[in-house]
Amino acid sequence: MKRRFSFTVAAAAAILAVSGCGTGGGAGDYPSETITYSIPFGPGGQSDVEARRQEPMLEEKLDTEVNITYKEGAGGAVGWTELVSEQPDGYFISGMNIPHIILQPMTQDDAGYETEQINPVAIFQGTPIGLAVPADSGIETLDDFIEEADSGGQVTIAGSGTYSGHHLAFMQLSSLEELDMEYVPSTGAAESIQNFLGGNTDAIFANSNDLVKYKDDMNILAIGSEETFEALPDVPTFQEEGVDFTASIDRGVAVPPDTEEEIIQTLEDTFLEIANDESVQEEMINEGFEPLAMGREDTQNYIEERTEEFEETMRELGEIE
Amino acid sequence: MEIFQEVLSSLSQPFTIIYMIFGVAAGMIVGALPGLTATMAIAVMLPFTFSMPADTALITLGGIYIGAIFGGCIAAILINTPGTPSSIATTFDGYPMTQQGKPDQALITAAVSSGIGGVIGGLALLFLTPLLAALALKFGPPEFFWIALLGLTMVATLSAGSLLKGLIGGTIGLLLSTVGLAPIGGSSRFTFGLSQLQAGFELIVMLIAFFCIPQVIKMIKNQTDAKEQVEPFQSQKGVIGYVFKQLFIRPFLILRSAVIGIIVGIIPGAGGNVASLLSYDATVRLSKDQSTFGKGDVRGVAASEGANNAEVGGSLVPLLALGIPGAPPAAVIIGALLMQGIQPGPNLFEENANLIYTFISAFILANVVMLILAIFGSKYIGRVINIPTYYLAPAIVFLTIIGSYAIRNNFMDVVTLIVFGLIGYILAERGFRPAPIVLGLILGPIAEEGLSQSILISEGTGSLLAMFFTRPITVLLMILCVLSLLSPYLGKLLKNQKQKEEKEEAG
Amino acid sequence: MTKDTGNAVFFIILALGGLWSARTFNTMSAVFPILILGLLLLFSIVYLMVSLFKAGQQEEETSKIFSREALMTSLGLLGYILLIWLIGFLLASLLFLGIMTWYLQGGYVSGRKRLVNAAGSSIAVTVVFFLLFRYIFLVQLPTGFFQ
Structure with missing residues (x-):
């Protein structure tokens, strides 16, 4: 390690000498190089679509090039493992998803990173998770559903991923209402929609954009947002229906640990500016998302709150010790 | 008719056609490089399409998709390494043809069957989408499990020599597919505490490891051995005519391959690799003379390539009708639609009819473009095998390394490639051929997800067996599995019967 | 010991090792690997028997794997x-x-x-x-x- 360090110092000195500029590489003139924006999922996914939407605006506002790269695997864990070991110089930023970054280290010993190592900059998009049944099922409200689930035959609910946002919503609903239901996870949102539309499961936990997309084929019983969800104004929240939890997948951006505050500030300002852009917000609402603009501090508090809440639920259900 | 005019006017724009040709050609090149897949080709070109109008963007991406799936066969035929997972089955007969000095014949066979298969897939997309989309929804977890088992019965066809070694190879492949986070249970399996292994082995990396690295080592080992030399390639006249004749006296061959391709394509989760393998297997089993398969049989190449290009059309069916991608490259096309401000979903056809019909028509046209480009190119591409081993072998290694890194930007994949490449070499020398192992790797995840979900669902409804026997498609797949297992014996039985009858007639 | 016998023993050890490490997985994660490892064990044992049975009949070719x-x-x-x-x-x-x-x-x-x-x-x-x-x-x- 020592060798590597001295080499880095030497290299930095060389770069300084060549560029003939005293502050080169420091936070003062950040950003002066190409920024790598890493997406811990595959191309064409929702995280990618968001990054692509931001890319031209980021390039304009930061006045530098932004390269989007993909680091797919293990539900994002591979990408976040890389993030926490990257140079904290602000030239490597990564998409970040909640609850993934909380649940993965909580349930896996070898996730490769810890939640505290993810250094959040901002959150710009929320995807509330809703519960839906087929349109012809005869179930109209959450109360109907709970009654049905309580009346003997075991209800199956499709969702995407194990120890994921959907799984957690399932666990919270089961534990709050003391229901005995079966969760049928798929490896992706598209697969679980397919499972549900094909009539293989009785209900589904789905992301808000999918609920908007397939709203003609399903009765949406409740949604996990805190307030009425703008794209689906007739759907009540779980809290309004008397089940006290919220469920959402939130997308944001993070930097490696120990990045200088000044650099984070620059990035935070830029991402918030884009998140507050009216046309961006309008596009998100049309696509079935909730535009958010949470700065660094809000995001940090939010992650802490969520971590405590999830820990409690998981412990209650015996999923962790 | 209004739509018809609209479609025609979009397609007659010179730029659109130029972009389409560019897309097909670029796709073919990317697909030919081992490690670079159709998914990646589309992802790489995605940013270039932002500034285009929606129809041009879609047409370009569709062209890349078609080109890349075809391009995979080039490496499969010339260096025994599938350029994309879809052309695994092409190696079985394509490479032996190259060894006999007939790479152009194999390439043209592949081009013609891909082109025809692709057009059939496109026509199905144009006329049968609503019908096929309904069929797509009939495939649930039990069907996935049984289709994977049906695929696994192919081990019998693939394990030349020892069935037992084929079975062991297949289970090794299945076992390797379980490394990493469990898709349903969520435990991390066989990672030995390495967080890098959580993501599991990337199929394409394993494909190159088991096919390409042993091939390169063999190539170098045999450089001095006169017996093992590949025949030099000289382009001959009349090859195109010969290929067309071969295919037209067997019209059912490509038609059957295309139908298998379309059906596998519409099933989300099973891609071109499964399509081409199932089609190859069906062709071998249904042929009267099976002795020449695996030794450079034109039918083998046609079965594999006809199916994998028809699969492209099939995989777009659930995408256009339901908003669900039928294969990984189709998932990237969803991203492209979103970025163009179009929401793929159940209403896509109604809301964007013009765009969708333009896209489908262009898709069919792009298959024809691909056919023409491939036929003209085959004469020149075939010369690759005339490059001396001392240039070719190191260059192939270099390309596989760069390709395996590029898939996930992960150095671990490069290490995996070399380690399993060497393991694959030793296994191949000991009689464990790569095909059954890779078959297990491809089908393992499909089988596991299907089985686990079936178990979970059946806990709600009663018993697992009751679930299997009450679903018509599952029952059909189970019957096909049994027939497939018994087919060698049935064939023998029929033969004996016939001989007996002949004897009786003679006597 | 022939090469085939060696292979078979190796696969049996692999299958047993896999089964041993699969004991920590939760139920839904363990079903499939245990099924596969069971099959591997079965095939490898048959392979071992066949190789032992054949061992006396066949002459071994000298190994050329590592030229x-x-x-x-x-x-x-x-x-x-x-x-x-x-x-x-x-x-x-x-x-x-x-x-x-x-x-x-x-x-x-x-x-x-x-x-x-x-x-x-x-x-x-x-x-x-x-x-x-x-x-x-x-x-x-x-x-x-x-x-």
Whole structure:
């Protein structure tokens, strides 16, 4: 390690000498190089679509090039493992998803990173998770559903991923209402929609954009947002229906640990500016998302709150010790 | 008719056609490089399409998709390494043809069957989408499990020599597919505490490891051995005519391959690799003379390539009708639609009819473009095998390394490639051929997800067996599995019967 | 002991080891691997029996798996990934392609031409594809341990 360090110092000195500029590489003139924006999922996914939407605006506002790269695997864990070991110089930023970054280290010993190592900059998009049944099922409200689930035959609910946002919503609903239901996870949102539309499961936990997309084929019983969800104004929240939890997948951006505050500030300002852009917000609402603009501090508090809440639920259900 | 005019006017724009040709050609090149897949080709070109109008963007991406799936066969035929997972089955007969000095014949066979298969897939997309989309929804977890088992019965066809070694190879492949986070249970399996292994082995990396690295080592080992030399390639006249004749006296061959391709394509989760393998297997089993398969049989190449290009059309069916991608490259096309401000979903056809019909028509046209480009190119591409081993072998290694890194930007994949490449070499020398192992790797995840979900669902409804026997498609797949297992014996039985009858007639 | 017997014993050990480590998985994670490992164990035992039964009848061919060329190539491949990790993709590839091409020309080309061919091919292939991937496909190739 020592060798590597001295080499880095030497290299930095060389770069300084060549560029003939005293502050080169420091936070003062950040950003002066190409920024790598890493997406811990595959191309064409929702995280990618968001990054692509931001890319031209980021390039304009930061006045530098932004390269989007993909680091797919293990539900994002591979990408976040890389993030926490990257140079904290602000030239490597990564998409970040909640609850993934909380649940993965909580349930896996070898996730490769810890939640505290993810250094959040901002959150710009929320995807509330809703519960839906087929349109012809005869179930109209959450109360109907709970009654049905309580009346003997075991209800199956499709969702995407194990120890994921959907799984957690399932666990919270089961534990709050003391229901005995079966969760049928798929490896992706598209697969679980397919499972549900094909009539293989009785209900589904789905992301808000999918609920908007397939709203003609399903009765949406409740949604996990805190307030009425703008794209689906007739759907009540779980809290309004008397089940006290919220469920959402939130997308944001993070930097490696120990990045200088000044650099984070620059990035935070830029991402918030884009998140507050009216046309961006309008596009998100049309696509079935909730535009958010949470700065660094809000995001940090939010992650802490969520971590405590999830820990409690998981412990209650015996999923962790 | 209004739509018809609209479609025609979009397609007659010179730029659109130029972009389409560019897309097909670029796709073919990317697909030919081992490690670079159709998914990646589309992802790489995605940013270039932002500034285009929606129809041009879609047409370009569709062209890349078609080109890349075809391009995979080039490496499969010339260096025994599938350029994309879809052309695994092409190696079985394509490479032996190259060894006999007939790479152009194999390439043209592949081009013609891909082109025809692709057009059939496109026509199905144009006329049968609503019908096929309904069929797509009939495939649930039990069907996935049984289709994977049906695929696994192919081990019998693939394990030349020892069935037992084929079975062991297949289970090794299945076992390797379980490394990493469990898709349903969520435990991390066989990672030995390495967080890098959580993501599991990337199929394409394993494909190159088991096919390409042993091939390169063999190539170098045999450089001095006169017996093992590949025949030099000289382009001959009349090859195109010969290929067309071969295919037209067997019209059912490509038609059957295309139908298998379309059906596998519409099933989300099973891609071109499964399509081409199932089609190859069906062709071998249904042929009267099976002795020449695996030794450079034109039918083998046609079965594999006809199916994998028809699969492209099939995989777009659930995408256009339901908003669900039928294969990984189709998932990237969803991203492209979103970025163009179009929401793929159940209403896509109604809301964007013009765009969708333009896209489908262009898709069919792009298959024809691909056919023409491939036929003209085959004469020149075939010369690759005339490059001396001392240039070719190191260059192939270099390309596989760069390709395996590029898939996930992960150095671990490069290490995996070399380690399993060497393991694959030793296994191949000991009689464990790569095909059954890779078959297990491809089908393992499909089988596991299907089985686990079936178990979970059946806990709600009663018993697992009751679930299997009450679903018509599952029952059909189970019957096909049994027939497939018994087919060698049935064939023998029929033969004996016939001989007996002949004897009786003679006597 | 024949080669087949050796293979079979290896696979039996692999299957048993896998089953042992599968004991910690939760139910839904364990179903499939245990099924597979059970099959592997079954097939390997049959394979072992067959190989023992056949052992007396067959003459073993001498092993040609590790001929000099195969061994050199294997070492070359392992050296290549070590070099990529140490000095980065570009330099490692230049070295690997150059050395391999030089080595493989033995017996075909000699003298100065052998060196020129090796250098030319390594520089041409590496540079063209490095530029293609770095600037068109936007793949950040590894830069090595020393950055």
